[in-house]
Amino acid sequence: xxxxxxxxxxNDKEPSYLDFKGKYxxxxxxxxSTDHKRIGILYMIGILTFFIAGATFGFLMRLELISPxxxxxxxxxxxxxxxxxxxxxxxxxxxxxxxxxxxxxxLPILIGAKDVAFPRLNLFSWYLYLTGGILALxxxxxxxxxxxTGWTFYIPYSVRTDTNVIFSLCAAFVLGFSSILTGLNxxxxxxxxxxxxxGWFKMPLSVWSFYATAWxxxxxxxxxxxxxxxxxxxxxxxxxxxxxxxxxDPVLYQHLFWIxxxxxxxxxxxxxMGMVSEIIPVFAHRTIFGYKxxxxxxxxxxxxxxxxxxxxxxxxxxSDTGQFIFSLLTMLVAIPSAIKVFNWIATLYKGSIELxxxxxxxxxxxxxxxxxxxxxxxxGVIAIDIQIHDTSFIVGxxxxxxxxxxxxxxxxxxxxWMPKMFxxxxxxxxxxxxxxxxxxxxxxxxxxxxIMGWLGMPRRYYDYLPQFHPYHLISTIGSWIVIAGLLLMxxxxxxxxxxxxxxxxxxxxGGETLEWxxxxxxxxxxxxxxxxxxxxxxxxxxxxxxxxxxKEEK
Amino acid sequence: MSTQxxxxxxxxxxxxxxxxxxxxxLFTELxxxxxxxxxxxxxxxxxxxxxxxxxxxxxTIIGTxxxxxxxxxxxxxxxxxxAIQKNNKSLSVFFQLLTILLGLFFMMNKYFxxxxxxxxGLFPGSDELLTKSSGEILFxxxxxxxxxxxxxxxxxxxxxxxxxxxxxxxxxxxxxxYVKLENTGLYWHLVDIIWIFLFPLFYLIT
Amino acid sequence: xxxxxxxxxxxxxxxxxxxxxLALVVLTTVTVTVAGLDLKTLxxxxxxxxxxxxxYLVITIFMHLRSEGKTFKVFVMVALLFLLVSFILLFxxxxxx
Numbered sequence: 001x002x003x004x005x006x007x008x009x010x011n012d013k014e015p016s017y018l019d020f021k022g023k024y025x026x027x028x029x030x031x032x033s034t035d036h037k038r039i040g041i042l043y044m045i046g047i048l049t050f051f052i053a054g055a056t057f058g059f060l061m062r063l064e065l066i067s068p069x070x071x072x073x074x075x076x077x078x079x080x081x082x083x084x085x086x087x088x089x090x091x092x093x094x095x096x097x098x099x100x101x102x103x104x105x106x107l108p109i110l111i112g113a114k115d116v117a118f119p120r121l122n123l124f125s126w127y128l129y130l131t132g133g134i135l136a137l138x139x140x141x142x143x144x145x146x147x148x149t150g151w152t153f154y155i156p157y158s159v160r161t162d163t164n165v166i167f168s169l170c171a172a173f174v175l176g177f178s179s180i181l182t183g184l185n186x187x188x189x190x191x192x193x194x195x196x197x198x199g200w201f202k203m204p205l206s207v208w209s210f211y212a213t214a215w216x217x218x219x220x221x222x223x224x225x226x227x228x229x230x231x232x233x234x235x236x237x238x239x240x241x242x243x244x245x246x247x248x249d250p251v252l253y254q255h256l257f258w259i260x261x262x263x264x265x266x267x268x269x270x271x272x273m274g275m276v277s278e279i280i281p282v283f284a285h286r287t288i289f290g291y292k293x294x295x296x297x298x299x300x301x302x303x304x305x306x307x308x309x310x311x312x313x314x315x316x317x318x319s320d321t322g323q324f325i326f327s328l329l330t331m332l333v334a335i336p337s338a339i340k341v342f343n344w345i346a347t348l349y350k351g352s353i354e355l356x357x358x359x360x361x362x363x364x365x366x367x368x369x370x371x372x373x374x375x376x377x378x379x380g381v382i383a384i385d386i387q388i389h390d391t392s393f394i395v396g397x398x399x400x401x402x403x404x405x406x407x408x409x410x411x412x413x414x415x416x417w418m419p420k421m422f423x424x425x426x427x428x429x430x431x432x433x434x435x436x437x438x439x440x441x442x443x444x445x446x447x448x449x450x451i452m453g454w455l456g457m458p459r460r461y462y463d464y465l466p467q468f469h470p471y472h473l474i475s476t477i478g479s480w481i482v483i484a485g486l487l488l489m490x491x492x493x494x495x496x497x498x499x500x501x502x503x504x505x506x507x508x509x510g511g512e513t514l515e516w517x518x519x520x521x522x523x524x525x526x527x528x529x530x531x532x533x534x535x536x537x538x539x540x541x542x543x544x545x546x547x548x549x550x551k552e553e554k
Numbered sequence: 555m556s557t558q559x560x561x562x563x564x565x566x567x568x569x570x571x572x573x574x575x576x577x578x579x580l581f582t583e584l585x586x587x588x589x590x591x592x593x594x595x596x597x598x599x600x601x602x603x604x605x606x607x608x609x610x611x612x613x614t615i616i617g618t619x620x621x622x623x624x625x626x627x628x629x630x631x632x633x634x635x636x637a638i639q640k641n642n643k644s645l646s647v648f649f650q651l652l653t654i655l656l657g658l659f660f661m662m663n664k665y666f667x668x669x670x671x672x673x674x675g676l677f678p679g680s681d682e683l684l685t686k687s688s689g690e691i692l693f694x695x696x697x698x699x700x701x702x703x704x705x706x707x708x709x710x711x712x713x714x715x716x717x718x719x720x721x722x723x724x725x726x727x728x729x730x731x732y733v734k735l736e737n738t739g740l741y742w743h744l745v746d747i748i749w750i751f752l753f754p755l756f757y758l759i760t
Numbered sequence: 761x762x763x764x765x766x767x768x769x770x771x772x773x774x775x776x777x778x779x780x781x782l783a784l785v786v787l788t789t790v791t792v793t794v795a796g797l798d799l800k801t802l803x804x805x806x807x808x809x810x811x812x813x814x815x816y817l818v819i820t821i822f823m824h825l826r827s828e829g830k831t832f833k834v835f836v837m838v839a840l841l842f843l844l845v846s847f848i849l850l851f852x853x854x855x856x857x
Contacts, residue, residue, distance in 0.1 A: 117571050184578040191831065192571040219842045222582045226589035230699070238679040239695030240688070241593060246695075247688025252596050255853070256589060259846055306842060307849060322853030577832055581839040588843045595847070596854055618792050622785065629781040632822045636774055736824075743823045747815045754807035758795035 014528070016423065016521040034119035037522060040105030041421070042126050047097055048490070050133060054088035055486065057081050062445075062479040065472045068464050078462035079148035080163070084140065086151025087168055091175045092133055094406050095264060098271035099182060099217075100129065102413050103210045105421060107186060109515045110204045112195025112533065114525045117188035125181040132175035139167030150460060152261075155242045155253045159234050166235060169228045176221045176228075179267070183217025186210050195514075197533035204513045204537045205294050209274025212298040216263045216270070220306065224260035227253070251317050258309035266305040268402055269369075270298055272409030273340055276362050279416055280344050281538040282511045283359035284351030288538045290343035297336035304333040314385045323382055330380035337373055341366060356509070357431040361412035364439050368404025372397055375450060390460075393453025396446045404442060411438070411489065418493060419503045423521045426496035430488060437485025444478025513537050569733040576737040580744050583707070587748050590700050594755060597692045604689020609759045611676060612697070613667065617757035620663050621749065627656035628746045631715070631739045641729040643722060650719040650735075653742065657712040664705050668698075697756055704748055711742045772821065780821045787814050 015021075017037045024032050030042065061081050064071045073081070104122065108115050116122050140146045144164040149157055158165050190211045194203065230241055231253075240246030242253055281288045288294065310318060310326040318326075344366060353359070375397040379385050388394060419425050448471035453459070457468045464472065507516040518526055598605050634649035671694075675682030678695055718738045721727040727735050791810045795803055820826040825833060 117568070118575055121575075180579075180582050184575055184582075187578055188571050188575045191574060192568055215838070218578050218581055219585060219839060222585040223589045223846075225582075226586045230590075230593070233699060237698075239699055240678070240691040241597075241695045241699065246684075247597075247601070247692045249596065249600070251853075252593065255850055256592065259589075259592075259850075307845060310849070310853065318853045319856035321856035325849070325852045573828070574832070574835075577835055581835070584839060585843060588846075592847060592850060596850065599851075599854060614792070614795075618788065621788050625781060625784045625788065628784075628818060628822050629777055632772070632777045633774055636772060636777065740823055743818050747818055750814050750818070751808075751811050754791055754795070754804075754811055758791065758807055759804065 014519075014523040016519065017524045018422070018521055020524040022524075032123070034115070034123050035524060036104050036108055036115050036119065036122060037421075037526075039122050039126050040101050040103075043096065043100040043104060043129065046126075046129060046133060047093055047101055050088050050092035052490075054085055054093055055483070057085040057088070059479060059483055061085060062476040064462055065464075066476040067472075068466060068469060070462070073462070075462050076148060079150075079460070080146040082460055083147050083150050083168070084136075087136060087147075087172065089402075090151055090264070091172050092129075092136060094268045094402055095179060096129060096175070096182070097268070097406060097410055098275060098413060099186070099210060099213055099267075100125075101410075102206075102275070102417065103182070103186060103213075103271065106417065106515055107189060107207060107210050108193065109518065109522065109526050110207050110513055111190065111193060111198060112514055112527065112531050113189065113193035114527070114530075116185050117192055118185050121181055122185055125178045125185070128174050128178035128181070132171045132173075132178060135167055135171035135174060139164040139171065142167060152257060153228065153231060154257075155231065155234070155248065155250050156244050158231055159243055166232055169232045172228050173225055176225050179217045180221045183214035183221070186214035187218065190214075195530050195533050201292065201295070202533055202536050203295075205277035205288065205291065205298075206271070206274035208295040208298045209270045209277070212302040213267050213270040216267050216302050216305070220260045220263035220267075223256060224264075227256040227260070230256075251313070254313050254316050255310065258312045259306075262309035262312065263302075263305050265398075265401070266301055268406045269337075270301060272365070272406040273298070273337075275409040275413045275416075276344060276365055277340075278511075278513065279358050279362045279412055280347050281540060282416075282509050283354045283356055283362075284348050285354070285510070285540050286347055286351040287540050288343070289346035289349075290339075291536070291538070293339055294343050297339045300336040301333065304329070304336065308333050308380075311380050311385070314382050315389045327380055327382050331377065334373060334377050334380075341370060341373075356415075357428060357435060358412045358416035358509075360432065360435045360439075361408045361415065364435070365405060365408045365412065368400050368408060368442070372400030372402075372404055375400065388453055390458060391453035392449040392457045392459055395459045396449030396453060399446045399449070404446070408438075411435075414493065416509070417515075418496070419508055420515055420520050420522075422497055423503050424496045424500040425503050425508075426492050426500055430492040434485045434489035434492060437488060438482055439485075441478050441481025441483075441485055445475050445482055446478070448472070448475045448478075512539055567731075572733045572737060573740070576740050580740060583741075583744055583748075587700075587703070590696070590703070591751065591755075594696050594700070597689075597696065598755075601687075601689030601692060604687045605693050606759055608686075608690040608693035609756065611671070611674075612757050613670075614757050616663055616667055617753055620660050621753045623656050623660045623663070624746045624749050627653045627660070628743050630656065631742045635732065635735055635739055638722060638727060638729055638732050638735060643725075643728075646727075646735075647719050647722050650715050650722065654712050654715050654719070657708050657715075660708055661705060661712075664701065700752060701756070704745070704752060707745050707748070711738075711745050714738045714741065772824075776821065780817050783817060784814050 017035055020035070022029055022033065022035075030038055033039065060072070061078065064073050064078055064081075104116070142164050144162055147153075147158075147163045147165045147168045148161060149163070149165060149168075153165065153169070190203075190207060233239055234242040234248070238246070240248055242248045242250075244250055277288060277294055308326060308330045310322060311330045314323055314327075355363075375393070379388060379394060379397060415426070415431055449457075452468045452471040455468070457464055457471070503520055506518065506520055508520075509516070514531065515522075517531070630649045630653045634646045634653065637643075637646035637649055671677060676694055677683065678698055683691055683694060715738055718727060718735050721734060787810050791807055794806050794810075797803075799806070819836070825836060
């Protein structure tokens with residue numbers, strides 16, 4: 001697998017999408033481009049920038065928490081920081097993350113298309129993303145200062161506080177619209193632009209994930225749209241809908257908020273699972289086990305995920321019947337996720353495992369997501385949740401799934417697809433070293449949260465009792481290890497972009513999906529000739545026991 | 555399943571895909587208003603008698619009239635599409651303009667309704683309203699927000715149809731290329747459907 | 761079969777639209793009349809049922825859903841199901857408070 005020197009695979013006739021000369025040139029050729037690949041890169045810049053911003057707030061929060069009492073910031077500042085950390089990470093990093101970057105870049109290629117169904121709408125989605133990001137940043141500098149409500153904007157406080165809630169609400173609304181349009185685009189693309197011969201069950205599994213995610217984006221996001229709009233209207237016009245003094249119901253707000261925000265976590269995790277399903281077969285050199293189960297489980301997760309939202313509200317003041325029903329439904333939603341984990345592990349069995357960096361992140365994903373998922377199921381048990389709701393346990397839980405899950409899958413996808421996207425290879429040794437820093441640091445950062453939450457440490461508190469100090473100390477040091485790893489990872493990737501060895505080989509990893517049959521980097525229209533599909537994806541010839549087809553054994 | 559056109563052609567027309575995209579967008583609008591209906595239904599459930607009391611302030615006749623106006627505008631919108639399908643350009647434009655006119659009547663009625671209420675001191679944050687029970691405050695809050703949001707969508711629809719009327723007269727929308735008009739029609743019909751539900755829930759609960 | 765560019769199946773005559781419009785006007789009259797009859801809680805149910813019938817007519821005829829393929833119909837079902845389920849589960853809490 002050579003990663004340097006020019007090979008015979010390069011297409012000398014057509015320039016890559018990076019060099020393509022369209023209607024505009026220079027920077028305008030990028031910010032006015034409707035090429036899904038360029039839009040994916042534009043998103044990548046935004047996503048990674050906001051990740052760094054969000055991580056900075058997280059880093060500073062952990063610095064505050066390294067010792068009890070006020071360390072580097074006041075309580076009020078701490079409130080603003082965790083709000084910003086949440087708003088940026090949730091709305092500007094994790095929710096758009098994998099779909100906007102890798103969905104945009106690769107979905108059309110994976111189904112044998114030249115672009116998405118609505119390329120101009122795609123560009124508009126990015127403009128909306130940018131606008132939302134600017135609004136969020138403006139909330140920091142405008143008078144009133146950043147919001148201090150938490151990213152959940154619970155009423156009545158979000159109606160009463162003098163901070164820049166309106167800016168944050170507008171940012172989230174605009175970002176929601178961006179998400180909706182992306183989802184709309186992807187659903188239509190998958191229905192209308194699959195290449196000849198690619199039936200639904202010959203699509204790569206990441207396409208199934210993007211498709212299921214897109215539906216959740218389209219259906220669930222409008223609910224947060226109207227909810228946040230109503231909070232803004234309440235602040236300005238005092239209609240009473242979300243003001244308890246006038247008859248408004250805070251529990252109703254929470255219902256509406258979570259009717260979106262729970263499905264939102266499936267918007268976060270489904271594409272990540274799609275990445276895992278893509279990467280495991282390649283580096284285990286085996287056909288994916290249980291293709292149909294994985295495909296259908298994506299749909300099942302999207303479906304069941306809309307039924308469980310009130311498990312975020314067990315201590316809010318719901319009826320006992322309501323609580324019981326939601327707890328029961330929450331148990332169900334774990335099942336399709338577990339099905340995926342079992343299928344991935346079965347794919348590894350008797351595989352020829354290659355521990356390339358993408359595979360490391362993916363294996364870490366399975367481990368971290370399992371911890372996160374299981375702690376989630378624990379939280380779904382009402383009697384347990386009464387104790388751990390609003391504690392560090394929950395913070396640990398969702399960081400295991402969102403960061404250990406989606407975050408790691410995003411890093412995996414970066415290392416897997418970057419050579420194809422840019423025609424450059426990164427230093428593999430540094431990539432692995434960075435991985436170990438991130439992985440080990442991650443567990444030091446978040447595992448103590450599970451313990452101290454269990455012991456009673458509340459979340460969103462900048463001060464704490466002395467008995468929690470050792471856990472916070474370990475956690476903060478863990479955050480430094482993670483940051484060191486991330487810095488090395490980003491440095492490695494950026495350096496590769498600028499001066500890494502050039503890659504022109506079409507298929508450096510030995511993948512079986514369509515992106516590995518086209519040029520590196522792809523030409524403007526992806527394919528010189530749209531392929532006709534005959535085989536299923538993931539047909540690995542070596543070590544393939546054909547367990548799911550013929551039930552033969554070697 | 556669709557086929558990809560040859561790589562040499564850069565644009566391909568997919569009316570079915572355009573309609574699919576529009577339907578998906580309509581779902582988001584449906585659920586946006588659906589969220590408001592969820593709020594309405596909870597507050598009504600917990601404030602039944604006060605909702606009944608507050609609803610007596612609304613004028614059923616204007617509400618019914620507005621319902622009839624909007625239903626008719628859906629008709630004219632549908633007829634405009636049949637007209638262009640039959641290559642009758644001027645009839646299509648006529649129906650489109652008629653739809654806009656009906657939308658205008660709707661908005662004028664709304665304006666009169668709202669100003670009457672506001673003149674009686676019944677608007678969000680008013681002293682008069684604050685003397686009433688919380689159920690009544692909620693009713694009026696929902697009334698203004700929901701009919702206001704709906705009215706905004708009527709306005710947007712009118713603008714869209716005006717643009718389509720322009721396209722139709724200029725021959726951009728023709729008898730074999732009218733998916734833009736169809737999609738605008740879909741939007742307009744959804745705005746009508748939302749009002750079909752708003753009407754009984756606000757005007758007919760006395 | 762899904763067409764790319766022609767949709768002769770999506771056209772209706774002027775007549776059927778006018779008929780549907782008449783039905784809608786009649787149904788509206790019914791709703792208003794029923795509301796005047798003071799049936800207490802039944803009024804809401806009747807009103808919502810009639811509103812649903814009117815919406816069904818608008819969706820299937822005016823919006824051509826009847827002549828679109830199965831895919832669009834499934835889409836609409838999915839969207840409505842999402843709303844319905846949210847509504848039901850929300851009231852799973854509120855009905856028992």
